[in-house]
Amino acid sequence: MLTESFVLFNTEISPGYRRMRLLVSEAFVRKAAPGRFVMLRVNDSTDPLLRRPFAVFDTGAASDGAYFEILYRVIGRGTAMLSEKKKGDILDILGPLGKGFSLDDSAGEKLLVGGGIGLAPLYALARKLREASSTVRLFAGGRVRGDILCADAFEAIGVECRFTTEDGSIGERALVTQPLVRHLESLDIGATIYACGPEAMLRAVAKIAACRAIPCQVSLESRMACGIGVCLGCVVPGRRHSVRTPDFRCVCAEGPVFDAREIDWKMSQ
Amino acid sequence: MSVPDLSVDLAGIPLRNPVMTASGTFGYGAEFAAHMDLESIGAFITKGLSLEPRAGNPPPRICETPGGMLNAIGLQNIGIDAFAAQKLPFLRAVKTPCIANFFGETIGDYAKMAARLDAIPEIAAIEVNISCPNVKKGGIVFGVDPASAADVVSACRAETTKPLIVKLSPNVTDIVAMACACADAGADAISLINTLLGLSIDLAKRRPTLANVTGGLSGPAIKPVALRMVWQVARAVKLPVIGIGGIASASDALEFILAGATAVQVGTANFVRPDAAPRIVREMGDWLTTNGVDDVKTLIGALET
Ligand SMILES: Cc1cc2nc3c(=O)[nH]c(=O)nc-3n(C[C@H](O)[C@H](O)[C@H](O)COP(=O)(O)OP(=O)(O)OC[C@H]3O[C@@H](n4cnc5c(N)ncnc54)[C@H](O)[C@@H]3O)c2cc1C
Ligand SMILES: Cc1cc2nc3c(=O)[nH]c(=O)nc-3n(C[C@H](O)[C@H](O)[C@H](O)COP(=O)(O)O)c2cc1C
Numbered sequence: 001m002l003t004e005s006f007v008l009f010n011t012e013i014s015p016g017y018r019r020m021r022l023l024v025s026e027a028f029v030r031k032a033a034p035g036r037f038v039m040l041r042v043n044d045s046t047d048p049l050l051r052r053p054f055a056v057f058d059t060g061a062a063s064d065g066a067y068f069e070i071l072y073r074v075i076g077r078g079t080a081m082l083s084e085k086k087k088g089d090i091l092d093i094l095g096p097l098g099k100g101f102s103l104d105d106s107a108g109e110k111l112l113v114g115g116g117i118g119l120a121p122l123y124a125l126a127r128k129l130r131e132a133s134s135t136v137r138l139f140a141g142g143r144v145r146g147d148i149l150c151a152d153a154f155e156a157i158g159v160e161c162r163f164t165t166e167d168g169s170i171g172e173r174a175l176v177t178q179p180l181v182r183h184l185e186s187l188d189i190g191a192t193i194y195a196c197g198p199e200a201m202l203r204a205v206a207k208i209a210a211c212r213a214i215p216c217q218v219s220l221e222s223r224m225a226c227g228i229g230v231c232l233g234c235v236v237p238g239r240r241h242s243v244r245t246p247d248f249r250c251v252c253a254e255g256p257v258f259d260a261r262e263i264d265w266k267m268s269q
Numbered sequence: 270m271s272v273p274d275l276s277v278d279l280a281g282i283p284l285r286n287p288v289m290t291a292s293g294t295f296g297y298g299a300e301f302a303a304h305m306d307l308e309s310i311g312a313f314i315t316k317g318l319s320l321e322p323r324a325g326n327p328p329p330r331i332c333e334t335p336g337g338m339l340n341a342i343g344l345q346n347i348g349i350d351a352f353a354a355q356k357l358p359f360l361r362a363v364k365t366p367c368i369a370n371f372f373g374e375t376i377g378d379y380a381k382m383a384a385r386l387d388a389i390p391e392i393a394a395i396e397v398n399i400s401c402p403n404v405k406k407g408g409i410v411f412g413v414d415p416a417s418a419a420d421v422v423s424a425c426r427a428e429t430t431k432p433l434i435v436k437l438s439p440n441v442t443d444i445v446a447m448a449c450a451c452a453d454a455g456a457d458a459i460s461l462i463n464t465l466l467g468l469s470i471d472l473a474k475r476r477p478t479l480a481n482v483t484g485g486l487s488g489p490a491i492k493p494v495a496l497r498m499v500w501q502v503a504r505a506v507k508l509p510v511i512g513i514g515g516i517a518s519a520s521d522a523l524e525f526i527l528a529g530a531t532a533v534q535v536g537t538a539n540f541v542r543p544d545a546a547p548r549i550v551r552e553m554g555d556w557l558t559t560n561g562v563d564d565v566k567t568l569i570g571a572l573e574t
Contacts (some may be wrong), residue, residue: 001303001304002304002543003540041541046335046336046488046489046517047335047336049333049336049337049338049488049489049537049541050333050338050540051539051540051541094543109318148487154280168357171418221331222328222329223329223330223331224331225331225333225340225537225540226294226539226541226543227540228300228301228304228539229296229300230294230295230300230301230316230539231293231294231331231342232295232325232330232342232345233330233331233342234328234330234331235325235328235330235339235345236328237327237328243360246324246325246327247324248324248325248328248345255410
């Protein structure tokens with residue numbers, strides 16, 4: 001689905017991070033399930049040429065219609081151009097696309113693990129899980145204080161938050177996996193892990209989950225051109241992958257959320 | 270003025286308009302049904318098919334470049350058996366010609382593929398890719414040498430009565446020699462260009478950006494090269510020529526037609542807008558109306574030099 005959409009706001013929430021709200025239809029919001037993503041066109045020239053993928057951060061009802069939000073980090077040319085969009089500007093959206101988180105009905109705690117901007121898809125997920133009255137805990141890690149995003153928003157919906165930074169400027173001075181492991185060791189009921197963040201973090205979380213036989217879903221990032229499963233540019237190696245018998249999974253169409261056991265974590269990019 | 274006539278005849282296949290979608294950028298067609306009206310375009314070309322399914326190259330497979338992108342997908346495809354078993358009901362339901370793109374690793378493979386596709390009534394024509402720059406054992410050996418290209422074309426010609434389109438690689442010194450060799454070997458049409466071989470480097474990592482090291486360049490960046498080659502080939506061979514390379518608007522498409530193309534294919538632009546091809550059809554009609562042209566065919570090769 002291609003949509004032309006008005007920017008409602010595009011605000012810096014922490015140095016280098018922004019939250020953008022766009023006016024969309026209710027039909028769009030119904031499709032924008034947690035973990036799905038959109039492909040945004042940052043301008044209508046050929047430079048940059050390709051759309052940029054962003055996760056669904058939040059959706060809701062606004063006074064003049066439905067809205068949709070992304071949370072993004074300014075890292076390159078495309079996101080720099082996005083950061084210049086103002087209220088009333090029009091943005092071209094393709095989506096929502098991909099396969100989101102599967103909301104497993106089993107009892108037990110829902111443990112969200114986010115590294116830096118990896119928090120983006122976890123807020124929409126946390127809201128859904130809280131609506132179903134689940135116990136939701138967030139383990140959010142970053143390098144410095146400014147990488148810990150939207151803590152208030154998570155706390156406001158009743159999510160228990162633990163923070164870690166590499167410099168100790170907020171929360172514990174640790175990697176995000178450390179409080180996660182401690183929590184799992186003290187837990188005597190079941191749990192499900194949902195993670196998004198840098199690849200090294202995801203690999204570590206996947207291993208922790210596998211050792212304890214805890215279900216774990218990960219949201220992956222990969223360079224993509226089309227977002228709809230035709231260019232086959234965004235594949236990652238799957239569980240049965242070997243050089244002689246390749247097993248590639250298309251992140252945009254089969255993901256971006258995968259069961260962590262479906263991914264071959266040996267072969268990193 | 271009445272509605273301009275956009276229809277063209279491509280080697281015996283009547284097309285409602287000259288705008289088609291290029292191999293590898295349009296899946297097997299069905300993927301786009303949710304995003305556009307397939308019956309608004311002239312024809313669509315499938316992802317390149319081979320005798321056996323192929324998993325493709327390791328990632329990273331793509332990267333963006335100024336005005337374009339590099340890809341080293343490695344000809345990932347489901348293989349002819351799965352194609353025949355799964356995709357034909359969809360093709361039967363769509364009233365737009367489907368052209369099957371294919372490749373092989375040996376002349377024998379090419380011939381077998383041509384024979385398999387010839388037997389499928391849902392396929393309107395076949396496009397032989399002799400030009401993929403990505404796979405070490407792939408088409409490259411055939412696509413850069415006129416004699417080898419001619420061998421592939423004759424072998425396919427012997428196996429099919431369907432229109433046989435030969436898709437050329439631009440990675441040659443003399444594109445006209447390639448086109449003439451294919452024409453003499455029995456091709457019914459020539460399509461060009463496939464991607465230009467390129468390289469992108471990640472300076473911080475001091476490594477190539479793509480796992481395959483090199484990749485094929487596509488998108489607006491390659492349009493001038495493609496236009497030049499279409500112009501040269503259209504003047505040299507009597508066969509219809511299909512223009513491909515960086516087409517993203519009706520003006521791009523019409524420039525190819527002026528240069529001598531009977532039809533065009535839209536590739537990378539489908540990734541930017543899945544409805545790129547139908548938009549081009551609409552804009553083309555508007556352009557013809559505005560400029561008082563009542564039949565697009567009158568523009569084919571009408572470039573004044
Ligand atoms: C499914 C998915 C969801 C994402 N969700 C978010 C989100 O919610 N918030 C957020 O800040 N970022 C998100 N990203 C990453 C975001 O797409 C990149 O940061 C962005 O494309 C960078 O563009 P640029 O032009 O600023 O950077 P450049 O480095 O200039 O981009 C060059 C090229 O590389 C691609 N690229 C660069 N970094 C990434 C990356 N990490 N992942 C994928 N492609 C990349 C770009 O799309 C572009 O094609 C997501 C990525 C994916 C695949
Ligand atoms: C991701 C990708 C995959 C492609 N796969 C094929 C293929 O399987 N067979 C083929 O003949 N050409 C393939 N091509 C080449 C295109 O069909 C086209 O010739 C080329 O991209 C130039 O056109 P464009 O600039 O409009 O994209 C591929 C191109 C891209 C970008």
